[in-house]
Amino acid sequence: METPAWIDKNLFETSLKKYFLDDGLKIVLFSLKLATSVGENYTTYVYRIKVTYTRSNSLKEEKLSLILKCMREGLMEGLVQELNMFTKEVDMFLTVLPEMNKAYDKEFLNRIATGDEARLQCRHEQMIEICRNTICKLRRKIKHLLFCLLGSNVISANCIKASMTPTPCLLMQDMCVSGFKVHERQCGLDLQHTLVLLEKMAIFHATSYVAYEEEFSPYHDKMKTVLESDCIERCLASWRRNEGEFSVLNHGDSWVNNMMFSYDENGCVKDCRYLDYQLSIYTSPAVDLHYFMSTSLANDVIQDIDHLLDFYYIRLLMNLNKLKYNAGLYLSFKEIVQRKCLFTCTNNFMQLICYVKIIGLIAMATVLPLVRADSRTDATFEELLSPEASENGFRHHCYNNNYYKRALLRLLPIYDKLGVFS
Numbered sequence: 095m096e097t098p099a100w101i102d103k104n105l106f107e108t109s110l111k112k113y114f115l116d117d118g119l120k121i122v123l124f125s126l127k128l129a130t131s132v133g134e135n136y137t138t139y140v141y142r143i144k145v146t147y148t149r150s151n152s153l154k155e156e157k158l159s160l161i162l163k164c165m166r167e168g169l170m171e172g173l174v175q176e177l178n179m180f181t182k183e184v185d186m187f188l189t190v191l192p193e194m195n196k197a198y199d200k201e202f203l204n205r206i207a208t209g210d211e212a213r214l215q216c217r218h219e220q221m222i223e224i225c226r227n228t229i230c231k232l233r234r235k236i237k238h239l240l241f242c243l244l245g246s247n248v249i250s251a252n253c254i255k256a257s258m259t260p261t262p263c264l265l266m267q268d269m270c271v272s273g274f275k276v277h278e279r280q281c282g283l284d285l286q287h288t289l290v291l292l293e294k295m296a297i298f299h300a301t302s303y304v305a306y307e308e309e310f311s312p313y314h315d316k317m318k319t320v321l322e323s324d325c326i327e328r329c330l331a332s333w334r335r336n337e338g339e340f341s342v343l344n345h346g347d348s349w350v351n352n353m354m355f356s357y358d359e360n361g362c363v364k365d366c367r368y369l370d371y372q373l374s375i376y377t378s379p380a381v382d383l384h385y386f387m388s389t390s391l392a393n394d395v396i397q398d399i400d401h402l403l404d405f406y407y408i409r410l411l412m413n414l415n416k417l418k419y420n421a422g423l424y425l426s427f428k429e430i431v432q433r434k435c436l437f438t439c440t441n442n443f444m445q446l447i448c449y450v451k452i453i454g455l456i457a458m459a460t461v462l463p464l465v466r467a468d469s470r471t472d473a474t475f476e477e478l479l480s481p482e483a484s485e486n487g488f489r490h491h492c493y494n495n496n497y498y499k500r501a502l503l504r505l506l507p508i509y510d511k512l513g514v515f516s
Contacts, residue, residue: 097126098164098261100260100261101126101141101162101164103121103124105263105265106121106124106143106145106160106265107119107120107121107147109254109255109265110145110147110158110254112255113254113255114149116149116150117150118149118150118151119147119148119149119150120147120148121145121146121147122146122147122148122155123145123146124143124144124145124146125143125144126141126142126143126144126162127141127142128140128141128142129141129142129161131469138163138164138165138180138370139163139164139165140161140162140163141161141162141163141164142159142160142161142268142270143159143160143161143162143265143268144157144158144159145157145158145159145160159268159270159271160254160265160266160267160268161251161264161265161266161267161268161269162263162264162265162266163263163264163266164261164262164263164264165180165262179372179373180258180262180372181258181262182371182372182373182374183256183264183370183371183372183374184256184257184258184262184264186371186374187250187253187256187264187266187371188253188256190302190343190374191249191250191253191371194249194298194301194302194343195248195249195250248367249294249297249298249301249367249368250367250368250371251266251267251269251367251369252266252267253265253266253267254266254267269354269367270354272356273356273357274354274355274356274365274366274367275354275355275356275357276350276351276353276354276355277350277353277355279349279350279351279390279465279466280465280466280467280468280497281392281393281497282350282390282391282392282393282395282396282465282501283350283390283391283392283395284392284394284395285392285395285398286362286363287355287363287366288390288391288392288395288402289402289405290355290363290364290365290366291353291366291386291390292402292405292406292409293409294353294365294366294367294368295345295348295379295382295383295386295406296406296409296410296412296413297409297413298342298343298345298368299342299343299344299379299382299410299413300342300410300413300414300416300417301413301417302342302343302376303340303341303342303343303414304414304417334377335375335376335377335378336378339378339446340378340379340446341376341377341378341379342376342377342378342379343374343375343376344374344375344376344377344378344379344381344382345368345371345373345374345382346371346372346373346374346375346381346382346385347370347372347373347385348368348382348385348386348389348390349385349386349389349390349457349461349465350389350390350465351369351465352368352369352370353366353367353368353369354366354367354369378446378449378450379410379446380446380447380449380450380453381450381453383403383406383447384447384450384451384453384454384457385453385454385457385461387399387402387454388453388454388455388457388458388461388462388505388509389457389458389461389462389465390465393500393501393504396501396504396505396508397504399508403443403444403447407443447512448512448513451509451512451513451514452514454505454509454512454514455509455514458502458505458506458509462498462501462502462505463492463493463498464478464492466492466495466497466498466501467488467491467492467495467497467498468491468495470488470491472487472488473488474488477489478492
């Protein structure tokens, strides 16, 4: 594929000068190649850029690996523009995610300043014990305590440049350099990966809830405009936010290719990061949960969805407990779960899950077939939507491959029990 003319030395030199606050930075050379194969990304082109540069205070050459995202041409370009998907992701990286990434550090410093960290830790340990009991119910051998696993509360990659003009693009940190990898998608996530992702999802949801409700950042009004966009509502009316209902920032496209994992020296999952924020929306956290669980779990993990929901629920409360503990204000566990119509008991939590259960069914019918499909040269949206699809074509393969069929056999009884067909 021919490289677009606008991807040149000037793009990277200008971006890195601004990022490093160094007007004397010079690009010595750069190279690029596609970072994803056919069938792994349908809405954007993703390039891996290798840059060699010098700083104004040194002649020593330094190297940097970056990821560049830009819109695809063709059928998907119109849909991306109509739904403002790329615009939303740029706004997320410029305004929302930086404030969410800072939230934990701010709250931690506030707690230290008040001298009440020990009291918070006591409450936190009680919650950890509940979490430990939940994991034990999974009846699996866990090599280490996954609920203490994450190396950081960082949510996203560092953004070097995010712009809609002259050409829409995102230039970001290459997380592969830090040991992060995208998990193989066809088989789904095993239990360890699933628990780590649910932990990160709980952090993401809790941080967005506090930022939205308490106006952590000076960008609150802009956040409301970005996050309450009704573009998704035109696709799925059930994504609508209901007034008075507990709402958070949902990633909106939480499937296995949109998350990267890092590992310790023993190969155990250590941390994860989200990718792609083009469908983020402020609504019920059950949207992300349904989307993730109906598209990204390994077949032998699907059977434990009830316990996985318990794990997510207690981790959400734990992170809200940390973030709400501010300037001497301590909220008890009971007060947390009663605040703003947050889940007051397991039954209410399940009501929230059941209310948007159609999201899971829709994801099973539209996203899961792509997740379970083989990597093929004809894996494009044009082929998927072609009115002349053949039995040998990509669309037929998506809905008839054994990976997809086996996942459906596990998922459909669960959603039938939730009442999705009633």
